[in-house]
Amino acid sequence: MKAVVLAAGKGTRMLPLTVTMSKGMIPVANKPLLRWTCSFLDFCEEIILVVNESQRDIISEFINEKKVRLVFQEQALGTGHALIQAEQLVDGKFLMIYGDDIYGEDDIKAVSEMDGIVMSSFVSDNPKAYGVLEVRDGHVISLEEKPGHPKSDLVNCGLYLLDKSVFVALRSIPLSPRGEYELTDAIKILIGEGKVKNHTIKTWIPLTYPWNILDANRHMLDKYGSSIDRSVELRPGAVIEEPVSIGAGSIIGPNCYIRKYSSIGRGCKVGQAVEIKNSIIMDNSFVSHLSYAGETIIGRNCNVGGGTIFANLRLDDKNVKMEVNGVRVDSGRRKLGAIVGDNVKFGTRVTVMPGKRIWPNLLVPACMTIEDDIKSEVPLSKYGTPRNEEEMPSQRLEKTGE
Template structure:
């Protein structure tokens, strides 16, 4: 069984972070989102993965995934972003006659992909769809069930037939290609995978739904990235190898051998990347800090700080922040307060 990860778009809802990088390479809990997806697929026994890219995402995706072990990756080009159904159709030659899983690379599942892959392989319906109950299903594809069989699937309905939203994981036999090939675009001009699945249903094929066990996270907005970082850091185990001088480390904290912590306090769960320097600082729970970043004379918690960033002399606590690659946050000694920042790669913010 193969897997397909669509990663051709930038992700406009995550601007300004995605002005310079595509969404799947943004980091949570120390790794790009797409790397978490690849690990999830590998754990489900899938070792051949196609990643659908565009000219603007190819280089970043290739860089983010080049050292992932245990998975054979093929990049598949999609010149125009015309919907998920179109992305799947672009991979038809690579998939061939194999069954395959479509895993949206910006989604995270507590239980991973394995329960869905195993169920699909046991029963082998024409399609198996991951479903999750949501309070407002109008922003999702929505399924109506008869037992475990899906009888209707509609995309972003104004009047939903149920509260069961399609999560970001689908398993298919190659039958889906015959539906997608002749399918017209939707009203918004895209080839919807939900329309393709509905086509299978209308032809009398078996399409089943399987509920997500545990949490599910779609990292489509900045707040979702922070929440995904928090959920993944809940799994962290303490591993302090780096230099720790006149500092206090409490809870589950990862300090790699090349990192330094000087005259600081860290309260886990926290992940520090390679060559990170923490000096005269406080790092609070649910914070991940990328390779080569310096935090000096500052307080940071519940945040994602990417690689080679610099946060210095900020008396205000930084909380719920997303700080991009090589971004800088500087400040002076002012009345203490809390700031929440989302700043893109290479930015400079001075708090005076």
């Protein structure tokens, strides 16, 4: 059996992380999302990975994989159009899966062993946010996108067992109002023909928003346990509360407290008396002495000055909201810190308020309080490494609500 993995999306709701990396390459428990997906599909004879040509990080990661075949979607015309790119490479039944969500390994295998066309569902406590299935006698009889009054709590989770008939259906659908060919429109045709079975899976973590990465990180650490590379240096007084993941060559300084569900990448340095809680620190980033990061994601090659605080709790104890594509979105989380892009340098004693985003390649001067998303328009390389606070380009900091 073959599997088709759709991974060509731009991931705009994951900004600022996806300014410099593809969504499928965001690390969860120190492994890119697509690596997890492909490992769960290892039983397949071939994995067809649909990407776009600008995703150089995905291409570099998988170009030499014997079992993975890269296929390019030249135009961003939707999930249906993406699947059509693999039409000539599949025969008979095949799996189709979204490459940037988390599924259970056992669930994927179970779907692959079924007969006919299968649409996987998941029991959701918020079905209004997804496509909702109506099921009768094991068959899907309707699919409605984001209904105001859902007919069930079963939602479409993007894991399918398909055959060549899906391509016939895809060629009969028009462009959607978004200007895309939607895979779900083709699935609705197959539903109308009575061909689609339902299979409800146990594990699905949709990675829609940045905080969902923290959900996925926690799930993977819970399921697969801690991973601390042998080369990691733990200095006296450091406390590690498992499960955590710490990559090769990292140094955990004296009297640090690395709390459970934290992932620290390769080549990182965590300074004296730093506390990291339920956070992701990506490769080659430094978090200097006396800093705190709670429910925070820090990108690659960042340098966090001493005494910096990534706050994660509102004073009024309400859910933290985050700006996403110009809309204030309730994270559903009482605790949520910052989302920091790659190559950001912080001066000392910076405070970042809950739910804020900081774009890549930014210098953040010392003693600032970040109360809004900060977006950089000027590359860090223009300035080099400043020698003191006066040389930092504070006038270049721009507040943005997108």
